[in-house]
Amino acid sequence: MRESTIMKIHYGTALAAVALVAVHILMRLTMGYAESLEYENVLANYKFVPYAIMLEIILVLLAVHGFNGLRVILLELKQGRLYEKAVSYGCLVGMIGLIAYGSRTIIMTNMGMV
Numbered sequence: 001m002r003e004s005t006i007m008k009i010h011y012g013t014a015l016a017a018v019a020l021v022a023v024h025i026l027m028r029l030t031m032g033y034a035e036s037l038e039y040e041n042v043l044a045n046y047k048f049v050p051y052a053i054m055l056e057i058i059l060v061l062l063a064v065h066g067f068n069g070l071r072v073i074l075l076e077l078k079q080g081r082l083y084e085k086a087v088s089y090g091c092l093v094g095m096i097g098l099i100a101y102g103s104r105t106i107i108m109t110n111m112g113m114v
Contacts, residue, residue: 006068013065020058025053052104059102067095 037043038096045051071091075084108114 006072010065010068013061013068017058017065020054020061024054024058024086028039043109045114046106049110052106052110055074056103056106059106063095063102067091067098070094078088083085 046055068091068109071087074087074091
């Protein structure tokens with residue numbers, strides 16, 4: 001992928017994440033901070049499907065943004081075809097792992113398995 005495309009992905013995920021995290025914070029402000037962290041309220045949030053979908057989108061956006069940024073930083077440290085491939089695939093695997101684990105948590109909680 002060309003560097004300009006990678007940076008467009010980076011900027012796009014950042015803007016989308018900022019917007020959705022702002023919505024997430026505003027939704028948490030509808031009740032007191034301590035109350036919003038109570039176990040029953042957290043479970044209720046995960047069981048509300050539109051909110052769970054928003055959390056999933058935030059998870060994907062932040063994982064893509066974070067691992068893409070890490071990849072760019074690591075590629076600035078050292079160059080080389082083998083190193084670049086290792087960093088790119090390593091970041092991809094890390095991103096997929098993080099999304100899979102976070103999705104598992106969201107799905108299990110939404111389905112009442114917790």
